[in-house]
Amino acid sequence: MNEINRPITVVAAGILIDSENRYLLGQRPAGKPYAGYWEVPGGKVEKGETVFQALQRELQEELGIAIRSSEELTVLEHDYPHAYVRLYVSIIRDWTGTPMGCEGQALSWELIGAEKPSVEPLLPAAWPMLECLRRFLA
Numbered sequence: 468m469n470e471i472n473r474p475i476t477v478v479a480a481g482i483l484i485d486s487e488n489r490y491l492l493g494q495r496p497a498g499k500p501y502a503g504y505w506e507v508p509g510g511k512v513e514k515g516e517t518v519f520q521a522l523q524r525e526l527q528e529e530l531g532i533a534i535r536s537s538e539e540l541t542v543l544e545h546d547y548p549h550a551y552v553r554l555y556v557s558i559i560r561d562w563t564g565t566p567m568g569c570e571g572q573a574l575s576w577e578l579i580g581a582e583k584p585s586v587e588p589l590l591p592a593a594w595p596m597l598e599c600l601r602r603f604l605a
C-alpha cells in the first residue's frame with residue numbers, strides 16, 4: 468500500500484537498446500487502459516516472479532525475443548486513475564530474435580539523442596524513464 472492506501476501494481480519495463488544505439492517503443496493494443504499510447508515494452512510482475520523473469524516472459528509474449536541479461540536503470544511510481552504503478556525499469560542489450568509486434572502492436576525504434584520520440588502520445592510514466600535513460604547514457 469502507499470500513502471493513499473491504493474494497492475501497488477508492480478510492473479517491469481525493459482528498454483531494448485540496439486547496436487545503432489536506438490531504443491524501442493511499442494503501441495498499446497486495443498482493449499488495454501491507454502490503448503494507442505506508446506510505451507516501453509513490459510507488463511505486470513506476477514506472483515512469485517522476479518523482475519527479470521517478468522521481463523523474460525513479457526518480452527517473449529509481446530516481441531517474440533529471448534532476453535539474456537538486463538541492467539537495472541531506475542524505479543518509478545505513477546498514480547493513474549486505473550492503478551497506482553511501481554515500474555522497475557531495466558536496460559536490455561542482449562537478446563536473441565528480432566522484435567516483432569506479436570500482439571498486433573506497432574513498434575518504433577527511436578534515437579536516444581533525439582529531443583522527443585517520433586511517435587505520440589506516450590504513457591505519462593514513460594517520460595521520466597526516457598529522461599533517466601538519457602542521463603544514464605550521457
Ligand SMILES: Nc1nc2c([nH]c(=O)n2[C@@H]2O[C@H](COP(=O)(O)OP(=O)(O)OP(=O)(O)O)[C@@H](O)[C@H]2O)c(=O)[nH]1
Nearest residue numbers: 478480499506507508509510511545550552590592593
Ligand atoms: N509496459 C509498460 N507499462 C507502463 C509504462 N508506463 C506505465 O505507466 N505503465 C503502466 O504499467 C502497467 C502495465 O500494465 P500492462 O497492462 O502493460 O501489463 P500486462 O501486459 O501485464 O497487462 P494485462 O494484465 O492486461 O495482461 C499499466 O498500468 C501501464 O499504464 C511503460 O512504459 N511500459
